Amino acid sequence: xxxxxxxxxxxxxxxxxxxxxxxxxxxxxxxxxxxxxxxxxxxxxxxxxxxxxxxxxxxxxxxxxxxxxxxxxxxxxxxxxxxxxxxxxxxxxxxxxxxxxxxxxxxxxxxxx
Amino acid sequence: xxxxxxxxxxxxxxxxxxxxxxxxxxxxxxxxxxxxxxxxxxxxxxxxxxxxxxxxxxxxxxxxxxxxxxxxxxxxxxxxxxxxxxxxxxxxxxxxxxxxxxxxxxxxxxxxxxxxxxxxxxxxxxxxxxxxxxxxxxxxxxxxxxxxxxxxxxxxxxxxxxxxxxxxxxxxxxxxxxxxxxxxxxxxxxxxxxxxxxxxxxxxxxxxxxxxxxxxxxxxxxxxxxxxxxxxxxxxxxxxxxxxxxxxxxxxxxxxxxxxxxxxxxxxxxxxxxxxxxxxxxxxxxxxxxxxxxxxxxxxxxxxxxxxxxxxxxxxxxxxxxxxxxxxxxxxxxxxxxxxxxxxxxxxxxxxxxxxxxxxxxxxxxxxxxxxxxxxxxxxxxxxxxxxxxxxxxxxxx
Numbered sequence: 369x370x371x372x373x374x375x376x377x378x379x380x381x382x383x384x385x386x387x388x389x390x391x392x393x394x395x396x397x398x399x400x401x402x403x404x405x406x407x408x409x410x411x412x413x414x415x416x417x418x419x420x421x422x423x424x425x426x427x428x429x430x431x432x433x434x435x436x437x438x439x440x441x442x443x444x445x446x447x448x449x450x451x452x453x454x455x456x457x458x459x460x461x462x463x464x465x466x467x468x469x470x471x472x473x474x475x476x477x478x479x480x481x
Numbered sequence: 482x483x484x485x486x487x488x489x490x491x492x493x494x495x496x497x498x499x500x501x502x503x504x505x506x507x508x509x510x511x512x513x514x515x516x517x518x519x520x521x522x523x524x525x526x527x528x529x530x531x532x533x534x535x536x537x538x539x540x541x542x543x544x545x546x547x548x549x550x551x552x553x554x555x556x557x558x559x560x561x562x563x564x565x566x567x568x569x570x571x572x573x574x575x576x577x578x579x580x581x582x583x584x585x586x587x588x589x590x591x592x593x594x595x596x597x598x599x600x601x602x603x604x605x606x607x608x609x610x611x612x613x614x615x616x617x618x619x620x621x622x623x624x625x626x627x628x629x630x631x632x633x634x635x636x637x638x639x640x641x642x643x644x645x646x647x648x649x650x651x652x653x654x655x656x657x658x659x660x661x662x663x664x665x666x667x668x669x670x671x672x673x674x675x676x677x678x679x680x681x682x683x684x685x686x687x688x689x690x691x692x693x694x695x696x697x698x699x700x701x702x703x704x705x706x707x708x709x710x711x712x713x714x715x716x717x718x719x720x721x722x723x724x725x726x727x728x729x730x731x732x733x734x735x736x737x738x739x740x741x742x743x744x745x746x747x748x749x750x751x752x753x754x755x756x757x758x759x760x761x762x763x764x765x766x767x768x769x770x771x772x773x774x775x776x777x778x779x780x781x782x783x784x785x786x787x788x789x790x791x792x793x794x795x796x797x798x799x800x801x802x803x804x805x806x807x808x809x810x811x812x813x814x815x816x817x818x819x820x821x822x823x824x825x826x827x828x829x830x831x832x833x834x835x836x837x838x839x840x841x842x843x844x845x846x847x848x849x850x851x852x853x854x855x856x857x858x859x860x861x862x863x864x865x866x867x868x869x870x871x872x873x874x875x876x877x878x879x
Contacts, residue, residue, distance in 0.1 A: 369638040457640035458590055463648070478637050 369478060370412070370454050371461045376473035377448040399469040407453075407464055414451035445473060452479070490530060491680075494523055495687055497540045498606025503578035505547060512585060512641055513631040514551075516603055522547040523606050579604065580643050580695045583688075587656040588639045595630035596659050598623055604691075605684045615681050616666065653696075657705050657761060660688045664709050669865060682716075685709055703752035704762030707745040711768040714741035725874070726867040730777045742772045763792040782811040799828035807838055815845035833862035837872060 385393065404411065420439045427434040439446060448471055455461050458476070465474040498519060505515035522543045536542040586599040601607040601615075609627065613620040633639065644652040667681025689706040696702050718732035727733075746769050752762050767788045774780040789805035802825055810818035819842040822835070829835035836859035843852035853876065860872045 371638075457638040458588075459640050459642075459644065459648070461638075462590075476637075 369457060369461075370452060370481070371458075372477050372479060373451050373453060373461070373465055373468070374447050374475040374477065375449040375451075375468070375471050376445050376475060377471040378445045378473070381471050396469075403467065403469050404451075410453045410455050410460075410464065412452045412454050414449070416449040417447065419448075420446045447475075486531070488680075488683075490527070490535065491683065493535055493539050494526060494606040495684065497543055498523060499579045499582060499604045499691070500540065501543050501547060501606075502603045503582050504544070505551070506582070506641060507578060509551065512634055516599075516627075516631060518547040518551050519543075519606070520602060520608065521550045524608060527608065579691065581641050583656055583692065584643055584652060585634065585639065585641050587652075587659050588634075589652070589655050590637060590639055591630050591633060592626075593659070593662070595626045596655070597662060598626045599630050600659055600688070601663070601684060602627060605687060607684070615670075653699065653701065656692065657701060660685050660692070661705060661708075661761070663688070664712075668712060682709070682713060686713065698755070700752035700755040700757050701759040701761050703748050704759060704765045707748040707752070708761055708765035708768060710741055710745040710748070711765060711772050714738040714745065715772060720867070724867065726871045728871070729771060734775070737772065742769070745769065746773065758791065758795070760792060760796045763788050763795070767792070780811070782808050786812055799825050800832070800834075803829060803832075803835055803838060810842065810845070815842045818842055819846065831862060833859040833868065833872075835859075836862065840875070 385396070388396065404414065423437075423439040425436050425438060425440045427436070427440075453461060453464060455464065458478075461476050465476055468474055501522065502515055502519045505518050506512055509515050509518075525546050526539070526543060530536075583600065583604055586603055587596045591599070598612055601612050602609070607615075609623045610620055613623045616623075643649075663681050664685035667683075667685060670681075686706070686709045689702065689709050693699075693702045693706045715732065715737045717736040717738070718734065719727060721727050745765070749762060749765050749769055753766075767785055770781050770785050770788070785808040786805060789801060789808060793801055793805065803822065806818045806821035806825075809821060819839070822839055822842060825835065836855045840852045840855035840859065843849075843855060856872055856876050860869060860876070863869055863872070
């Protein structure tokens with residue numbers, strides 16, 4: 369089955385990352401890269417997103433298309449990246465998610481076939 | 482209390498539902514379809530058996546109905562039909578098939594309410610109506626929970642299997658929590674006088690025993706089974722003729738099932754030999770301390786406090802601290818116990834037993850007015866009629 373793992377950051381995580389020294393931050397990024405290397409056989413696609421400050425939202429359900437600055441929901445938790453995986457079942461997707469060394473929340477969503 | 486034919490019907494259905502579900506999942510390769518077929522067969526049994534009697538081979542009867550309905554439902558799918566036509570009864574399922582069933586029903590990706598409803602339906606053979614009645618919720622709510630859960634199982638790819646060794650521990654915790662919740666639900670609602678309602682404590686004990694049979698080397702499973710059996714062994718003394726709760730201290734210990742208590746104690750000892758203590762084993766050991774005491778005065782309170790200390794180390798919780806304080810009253814006296822209880826203020830303010838316990842300790846120490854106030858507060862916080870009545874009695878007598 370195909371799933372998308374959505375990586376979710378919160379303010380605490382962003383603050384922790386900002387407070388790290390350069391060496392420490394490099395090691396944190398290295399752990400994430402290592403995770404992608406170790407699981408590359410199951411990963412079909414992945415991308416990191418620019419921060420929510422770069423987001424633009426278009427609303428089409430209010431008459432004329434409405435363009436606004438920012439993400440569609442203002443929240444303390446924001447999706448910061450995603451990866452598409454192909455695995456046998458949800459348990460395997462859970463196993464991968466549990467070993468994720470980056471941001472503190474991962475949402476697993478099956479891709480509609 | 483359930484009348485014998487009703488209880489017998491429940492027992493027979495329960496002892497075959499899981500096997501039937503496991504065989505059908507194996508057969509049709511799809512959890513949701515198998516679950517529908519089992520439910521149909523059980524509904525049919527509950528319609529026919531009360532009038533016609535329970536058949537000689539209830540398992541074969543249920544299987545024949547499920548298979549026939551399966552053919553009806555799946556007529557358009559030749560692959561399923563071939564499968565159904567090929568398999569003859571009795572097809573003894575692998576023992577771990579029911580284990581897979583249990584772990585699927587209690588998958589952590591399902592909400593707890595759905596885990597409970599699914600387990601009751603699939604493994605114990607309860608109907609949606611029986612589940613609704615047992616939990617005092619509308620039948621449509623139970624139906625929705627089941628439908629959503631089955632949709633999620635297939636849609637999100639929840640596998641039908643026993644978890645791998647490295648995740649088994651965490652997954653087992655989930656299964657045990659479901660069984661314990663069922664037990665508590667049944668245990669607390671007994672005495673409610675619902676003659677025809679299904680006794681959830683029967684289902685909880687059945688599930689714990691089944692799990693222990695399938696996973697004999699898991700000490701926490703044995704611990705939960707022992708805990709359930711110890712509580713049930715004392716059930717006869719829990720209520721008086723007027724369905725009022727009798728506190729442990731005043732229970733007639735001669736009506737306890739002492740043989741069952743001894744069996745459960747041996748089960749705890751065997752589990753302890755694995756040297757992997759856990760919350761259920763410790764709770765069972767605490768209940769055993771009470772159950773094995775000839776009189777209330779003979780309770781080994783020091784041992785009880787030690788066991789609570791271990792339990793708090795493994796699973797810290799304000800409710801456990803409250804229970805430890807109750808035991809402490811008999812080791813170091815009511816003043817020390819009250820200090821412990823008062824330290825929990827703020828954590829348990831909405832819990833009736835917190836106030837009821839405070840009331841008892843305050844009364845021991847001669848603070849009758851404050852004791853009354855605490856009992857009155859407790860009374861506003863419980864909806865359980867038997868507990869309300871106990872608190873009212875206390876307010877009238879003191």
